[in-house]
Amino acid sequence: MVSIGKRDNMWLHASCKLEFEIPVATPFILMLRPRSGSQQWVAREQYVLSPSVSAIEFTDQFGNLCQRLVAPAGPFSVQTAFDIEVADSSDVAPGAPFVPVEQLPDQTLPFLFPSRYCESDRFSQMAAALVEGVNPGYDQCVKIVEYIQNSLTYAPGEGQELISATEVNQKSQAVCRDMAHLGIACCRALSIPARMVVGYLESLQPMDLHAWFEAYVDGRWYTFDPTQTTLAGGRVAIAYGRDAADVAIYTQFGDPVEILNMEVRVEQISEPVE
Structure with missing residues (x-):
């Protein structure tokens, strides 16, 4: 277990589902997996591609976990879910000094x-x-x-x-x-x-x-x-970057792809779900 500091912690169950209609086989880069660190700890995780396709994971220049795949033509969905421990409040530091x-x-x-x-x-x-x-x-x-x-x-x-x-x-x-x-x-x-x-x-x-x-x-x-x-606390970081261009949860290449639905859920739990 990684220590998150002196604050109280909370457990969250979070999920995200993306549904697409793919006109032709289309390359994607996804950025949907949180990584464990000093501020959060992933205890359990699920990542489902439907239909199932092969994917390659890599780490980008900012340390984000990225998944590279080619989605086949037709209906395609990505569903992630995880149990994660995070701080129940964000640190504040009035007077903390500037670093030259x-x-x-x-x-x-x-x-x-x-x-x-x-x-x-x-x-x-x-x-x-x-x-x-x-x-x-x-x-x-x-x-x-x-x-x-x-x-x-x-x-x-x-x-x-x-x-x-x-x-x-x-x-x-x-x-x-x-x-x-x-x-x-x-x-x-x-x-x-x-x-x-x-x-x-x-x-x-x-x-x-x-x-x-x-x-x-x-x-x-x-x-x-x-x-x-x-x-407020209860924050789960998925991606870091210089601006929005670096932290898109999905990027597709080629002809435009229609996203049919995106569903996000976050709920507090007492402990990781069995």
Whole structure:
């Protein structure tokens, strides 16, 4: 068992089912498996492809578990389910200090640069103005989250088109992914490494896959979620990346494929299901 720290933990049973109608044999890359680590421990897992096809698993540059396969023509579904132990609250650290760039670990450096949906080079002046007079580090990230919450209304299910942080900043409402992009861009503009996380949130309503971001201060990653008024626990991380381009739960190649249905369930359990 991997220790998750001094916090209380909870057990969750989570599942995701994707159903497609495949016109011709189509290559896919899936990103649906959580990995165990310091913040979560996978006790039991099920992964079913229907019809059954061979798949190859690999680990991408961010450590995400990815599955590569060719889906046959006709109905095709992917169903995953797992029991996982996670923290029942997210760590907070008011006053945690900024880490100078020259002291950052090498693995955090990719999360400092502008990326496709997080054009941090366009937010330097705005981010500096937002955090004026605020201690560098964690407190600056909190200020950025407050700005996003005061500027945007969280509207789950409303944003199907991927847009960048610059475009998000011109709107009045946004989905979780868009709000995370804006937070990441502003943090990076202040030389704070920030990365996107996609996964599950036990208390989310309506239930769906969820996105938030993490920022690196005081030698570790901390969770920030502009969609939530409090930093709820019960989070399951599936994928990490620079922005949404890196954390798609599925990517298909070739002619467009219609997804017929996506069903996500998360429930708290007392212990792993036998």
